[in-house]
Amino acid sequence: MTTLHRIPEERISAVMACLHRCRPGRRLENATYSNARELREMFTEQKLIPLWRADAAKLNTSLLPDFTRTRNAFVEFDITNVRALQEDENEKYTRLALAVGNKPWLTVNEARTEIGYDPIEGGDDMAEPEPEPQPVPEQLQEEQPTEESEAQELEETPSSKVVDLDKWRRKAIKAVKAGRSAVVKFESNHISPVLMAAITGALETAQTPDDVQRVFGMCG
Numbered sequence: 066m067t068t069l070h071r072i073p074e075e076r077i078s079a080v081m082a083c084l085h086r087c088r089p090g091r092r093l094e095n096a097t098y099s100n101a102r103e104l105r106e107m108f109t110e111q112k113l114i115p116l117w118r119a120d121a122a123k124l125n126t127s128l129l130p131d132f133t134r135t136r137n138a139f140v141e142f143d144i145t146n147v148r149a150l151q152e153d154e155n156e157k158y159t160r161l162a163l164a165v166g167n168k169p170w171l172t173v174n175e176a177r178t179e180i181g182y183d184p185i186e187g188g189d190d191m192a193e194p195e196p197e198p199q200p201v202p203e204q205l206q207e208e209q210p211t212e213e214s215e216a217q218e219l220e221e222t223p224s225s226k227v228v229d230l231d232k233w234r235r236k237a238i239k240a241v242k243a244g245r246s247a248v249v250k251f252e253s254n255h256i257s258p259v260l261m262a263a264i265t266g267a268l269e270t271a272q273t274p275d276d277v278q279r280v281f282g283m284c285g
Contacts (some may be wrong), residue, residue, distance in 0.1 A: 104148075109149040117142040143243070189243050229253040233264070234281040238274045247271040247280075260284065 124140040145149060161176040173190035233256075237247045247268040253261070268279040 105149040109147060114144065117144070189239070225255040226253075228285055229255050230281055234277060237268055237271070237277045237280075241271065241274055241277060247277050 121140050121142055126204075129138065129140055157180065161171070161179060172189045174184035177184060177188065229251075233249075233251045233253070236249050236251060240249045241247050248265060249268075251261075256264075264280060264284065268277065271277045271280055
């Protein structure tokens with residue numbers, strides 16, 4: 066009786082071109098969640114998508130010319146939301162977590178958009194997280210400079226001001242590209258208050274990255 070029950074399954078699968086259902090180990094009694102998902106995906110890719118493409122080709126040939134002669138117009142099935150072709154949710158979150166990890170190439174807002182969430186403020190910042198400070202051996206602690214001496218050395222270093230201006234410039238350009246105001250919050254111990262006020266006032270009228278470049282170019 067078991068063999069007789071299998072015959073209709075194999076015959077119906079063959080008529081519907083689901084030949085993979087007839088292979089050993091592919092019967093319904095051996096189905097699990099994992100291989101059932103694989104079968105749905107295989108059936109969609111090998112059977113349904115070719116049928117959809119064939120139907121679209123017929124529509125492009127026989128129906129579309131009745132509405133337009135534009136060569137750029139075409140009929141095509143939208144398969145972006147076909148469930149059988151969707152990425153597994155666990156795999157998606159793992160992929161997105163890796164993309165915004167220690168060396169990100171994807172912003173947090175881009176990852177949030179991928180799964181249907183709204184962007185958040187600061188989510189487009191691609192800056193890498195600062196590394197945690199390493200403990201200093203006791204024998205070297207006496208040789209470490211104090212905070213006052215470090216601050217004094219930074220003030221005496223001519224390049225410190227240039228470095229901060231460049232950081233401020235890049236931050237303002239990133240804000241403009243994201244559609245925000247070029248006036249971004251920035252603090253520096255190496256740029257004089259007078260110069261910071263002048264730059265802030267000039268950035269209020271900056272609309273493009275080139276405008277920001279010109280503002281900081283005048284500070285060079």
